Amino acid sequence: MQTYWGIDLGGTKTEGVVLSSPSPDAVVIRKRIDTEAHKGYDHILKQMVDLIESLQAETGLKPERVGFSTPGTFDPARQAMKNCNTTVLNGKPMKQDLARLLKLPVEVANDANCFALAEATMGVVPDVVPNFQTVFGVIMGTGVGGGIVIRAKGRDKRPFVLNGLQGLGGEWGHNILEENGHPCYCGKRGCVEQVISGPALQRYYQQVSGQELAMQEIIDRYQQGNDLIASQTINRMLEFFGRGISVILNILDPDAIVLGGGLGNIDLLYTEGVERARKYIFNSREIHTRFLKPKLGDSAGVFGAALL
Structure with a gap:
C-alpha cells in the first residue's frame, strides 16, 4: 500500500x-x-x-x-x-x-x-476552483506568512510548492507595508507582520487607547459599535490588508487565496478587506481571485x- x-x-x-x-x-x-x-x-x-x-x-x-x-x-x-x-x-x-x-x-x-499545499490539494480549493493554476496561502496570526502552490503542466498535473531559489517563495510577511513603521526582528521597519498580525493590531490598540485587549475583544467591540478605537484598529487592519494583498494579486494573479491563521476567521477580510484591495490592483478595480476560508483547520x- x-x-x-x-x-x-x-x-x-x-x-x-x-x-x-x-x-x-x-x-x-x-x-x-x-x-x-x-x-x-x-x-x-x-x-x-x-x-x-x-x-x-x-x-x-x-x-x-x-x-x-x-x-x-x-x-x-x-x-x-x-x-x-x-x-x-x-x-x-x-x-x-x-x-x-x-x-x-x-x-x-x-x-x-x-x-x-494541503488546502490546494485536499482542502477548500478543489471544492471551489478545481482547475486552478496558482494558489496563494496566507497565514495571519501571531505572525504573517504565505505559500505559493502551482499546478504542474503536462501529463503530471500534481500541485507543487514554489519554494524559490533561496527558499523565499511566498514570503510576503517581511515586505515593507508602512514606511517608518514599527521595528521588526528581521531588521526592517513596518513589515506586513508588524502591521496586520494579531500582536501588531493589539499593540496599536493599546498605544492609542492605553488599554490592553486580546484581539477577539477588539473585534467584539468593533462589531458592537461602541468603541471608536476598536473601529480604528479594525479599519487599519482592513486598509493595510488591502494594500498588502494587492501586491500578491499584481505579482501572482492567483486563482484563489486561502486565509489561514487566527485572523483568517475574521469575516470582514473576505468582504471589506477585498474591497480595500480593489483600490490598489492594476486591473481597473476588478478582482476575480476567490478569497477562501480554509477547510482543514x-x-x-x-x-x-x-x-x-
Whole structure:
C-alpha cells in the first residue's frame, strides 16, 4: 500500500501523520508529542525520528520518504535552515541530518507552504476552483506568512510548492507595508507582520487607547459599535490588508487565496478587506481571485507535509 508520511514540527508540539491516499479522510494514524525545543537541536531531531519510528511500530508500515513542515525555511543555497522562530534550528543542515538519520529521502518546507499545499490539494480549493493554476496561502496570526502552490503542466498535473531559489517563495510577511513603521526582528521597519498580525493590531490598540485587549475583544467591540478605537484598529487592519494583498494579486494573479491563521476567521477580510484591495490592483478595480476560508483547520500543516 502506498502511504504518505508527514511531520509538522512546531515550537511546542510535533505531529505526525500517515495517509493511505491524499485525502483528509484517509488518515491511518495521527500522533502528537512534545517538541521539547529547549533541549536543543539534536534533541529535536531525536523527537522527530522517535515519532516516525513510533508510527511505524503502531501501523506495521514503513515510509518510502517523509515530508516535514517547519517553522522556518530551508535555504537551498546554504543547505541550512533560516528564519526559524525555533531559533536553535537556524543555520542547521536539518534536511540532510534527517535524511541521514532516517536513511530515507526527505523533503522540507515552511509551514505556510504546507498549509497552502494541503488546502490546494485536499482542502477548500478543489471544492471551489478545481482547475486552478496558482494558489496563494496566507497565514495571519501571531505572525504573517504565505505559500505559493502551482499546478504542474503536462501529463503530471500534481500541485507543487514554489519554494524559490533561496527558499523565499511566498514570503510576503517581511515586505515593507508602512514606511517608518514599527521595528521588526528581521531588521526592517513596518513589515506586513508588524502591521496586520494579531500582536501588531493589539499593540496599536493599546498605544492609542492605553488599554490592553486580546484581539477577539477588539473585534467584539468593533462589531458592537461602541468603541471608536476598536473601529480604528479594525479599519487599519482592513486598509493595510488591502494594500498588502494587492501586491500578491499584481505579482501572482492567483486563482484563489486561502486565509489561514487566527485572523483568517475574521469575516470582514473576505468582504471589506477585498474591497480595500480593489483600490490598489492594476486591473481597473476588478478582482476575480476567490478569497477562501480554509477547510482543514490545524490539520493543514501535517497534511501538507505528507504531500511534499
